Amino acid sequence: MFEKVLVVEDFDFINSGIQAALDEISMKEVDSITYCDEAFYKIKKASLNGEPYHLMITDLSFQNDGTPQKLKSGEELIEKVREEFPDLKIIVFSIEDKSHRIQHLHSNLKIQGYVWKNRNGLQELKKAIHSIFTSDEFYISPDLNTAIHPRKTVEITEFDIFIIVGLSKGLLQEEISKKLKKNGIKPSSRSVVEKRLRFLKEHFNAKNPAHLVAIAKDFGLI
Secondary structure (H helix, E strand, C coil), X not given: CCCEEEEECCCHHHHHHHHHHHHHCCCCEEEXXXXXXXXXXXXXXXXXXXXXXXXXXXXXXXXXXXXXXXXXXXXXXXXXXXXXXXXXXXXXXXXXXXXXXXXXXXXXXXXXXXXXXXXCHHHHHHHHHHHHHHCCXXXXXXXXXXXXXXXXHCCCCHXXXXXXXXXXXXCCHHHHHHHHHHCCCCCCCHHHHHHHHHHHHHHCCCCXXXXXXXHHHHCCCC
16 A cells, blocks of 8 residues: 555545545555645655655645645646656545546546545545555546547547637637638538537537637647
């Protein structure tokens, strides 16, 4: 089992629950931190001292209590950690259930597990730790499983990218249709653009075109 674990969580009662869950699976050394900046410095110091952490468990959202922070979210912490410590195993333990965000963390930031912070969260967290320690498979809470796997079968085409790029430039559907025709791309009717845009918003759980563009940027599609 992992010998040294860092838990990044700002609510004491949740932190206590995580600590109890880790005690149940006989985790040797567990440290807890409530601020993302402090967590990164602790990881860096441990590495410099030749006593690196093997696993980080972190939330995504942290309350602003007025303490100045460079890293204001768990996602920013993960990005920073991945830059300097690409081999550190990471589990996200969060109430967030948005598919596009989970996909981004999985595909782009290479986390090893995502556990939904619900009534079964602590049990799932123990399962996630065991799974990640014994295999290279990505672990995700069963209730969120559809956030990852169905999307693998959907191909995002050059046509889709053309539409999203058009949206990013502030073009309306009619204007995107005209640009498709000008570039000799078929189909190019406004109804086709509208239908595909509706599909893309549903696929990425986007609330509106601007949200879709932001998600596409997160995934590196544009």
